[in-house]
Amino acid sequence: MARYQVLVSFKNGIFDPAGATAYKQLKGNYIGLTNIATGKSLIVEGDLSLEDVKEMCESVLTNPVLEDYEISELRG
Amino acid sequence: MRFGIIRFSGSTGEHDVAQALLSLGHEFDFIWYTETSAEVDALILPGGYSYGDYIRPGAFAAHAPVMELVREFANTGKPVLGIGNGFQILCEAGILPGAFLPNKDLKHMAVLLPMRVDASCDWLDLEIGEVLPLPVSHSFGNYYCDAETLAKLQADERIVLRHSNDFGETDEEALNGSLDNIAAICNEGRNVLGLMAHIELAVEPINSLPYGVYFFDAVEKGAAS
Numbered sequence: 001m002a003r004y005q006v007l008v009s010f011k012n013g014i015f016d017p018a019g020a021t022a023y024k025q026l027k028g029n030y031i032g033l034t035n036i037a038t039g040k041s042l043i044v045e046g047d048l049s050l051e052d053v054k055e056m057c058e059s060v061l062t063n064p065v066l067e068d069y070e071i072s073e074l075r076g
Numbered sequence: 077m078r079f080g081i082i083r084f085s086g087s088t089g090e091h092d093v094a095q096a097l098l099s100l101g102h103e104f105d106f107i108w109y110t111e112t113s114a115e116v117d118a119l120i121l122p123g124g125y126s127y128g129d130y131i132r133p134g135a136f137a138a139h140a141p142v143m144e145l146v147r148e149f150a151n152t153g154k155p156v157l158g159i160g161n162g163f164q165i166l167c168e169a170g171i172l173p174g175a176f177l178p179n180k181d182l183k184h185m186a187v188l189l190p191m192r193v194d195a196s197c198d199w200l201d202l203e204i205g206e207v208l209p210l211p212v213s214h215s216f217g218n219y220y221c222d223a224e225t226l227a228k229l230q231a232d233e234r235i236v237l238r239h240s241n242d243f244g245e246t247d248e249e250a251l252n253g254s255l256d257n258i259a260a261i262c263n264e265g266r267n268v269l270g271l272m273a274h275i276e277l278a279v280e281p282i283n284s285l286p287y288g289v290y291f292f293d294a295v296e297k298g299a300a301s
Contacts, residue, residue, distance in 0.1 A: 014220065015253065017179075017181065017253075018182060059139070060131065063132055065167075065174060066220060
């Protein structure tokens with residue numbers, strides 16, 4: 001059985017209101033802070049190949065107009 | 077002339093549409109999301125929620141079997157109307173371009189918003205420049221598409237409604253952050269209209285000004301021609 005993590009983030013140039021609000025709240029406290037971005041993480045488990053997970057991402061799990069994604073296989 | 081109101085798993089707005097059609101004297105059938113054919117002349121994808129709006133609004137509904145029927149209607153020039161969540165579903169299914177982001181201030185908006193008529197679609201013929209105050213209720217009303225798609229929408233005059241102020245001015249960004257203040261667009265064939273406004277809540281004077289009547293009557297006229 002394989003275990004995959006899918007990290008979904010907004011594409012460059014898309015306004016991320018939750019990230020922007022977090023950044024605005026914290027930038028006064030951390031001088032080095034330059035940006036905060038939100039996204040989501042999905043864990044996909046099963047007898048699946050990397051291709052299967054990619055197919056899921058392309059069809060339902062992410063929207064190519066808005067989001068980029070990265071799949072990594074989790075071990076152990 | 078019969079309307080078909082699609083019911084997805086977990087649809088919440090279908091009875092509001094049914095109530096509006098009843099009060100306007102239109103005939104309709106509900107169409108369950110597993111159906112792939114129906115004896116109707118126009119389709120309505122209702123607003124509210126579907127599938128809990130999990131992952132993204134419309135993400136799962138866009139893959140329901142009934143979308144085969146929606147595509148058939150879209151491709152053969154029959155009227156298709158997507159309201160709110162229905163608009164999001166049409167975008168997720170690729171029948172309309174673009175996608176929806178959370179409102180820019182992350183708040184759910186349930187208000188009357190003025191919208192300016194900027195174009196007509198096949199069956200809808202409103203006066204260009206007219207400002208209609210229409211009810212919205214959305215958390216994901218922030219329309220987005222890439223620059224190339226936006227240029228095409230503008231060039232083809234497919235942006236049917238824009239968020240504006242009461243005087244029809246669109247200088248300020250829409251309250252939900254929508255790109256180019258987009259509130260409604262149609263497809264290339266101009267028979268599929270997606271709009272964020274809940275026109276089904278604007279047919280009886282007790283709710284709001286009954287501008288929604290124009291839209292449902294226009295669908296009926298369009299389906300007949």
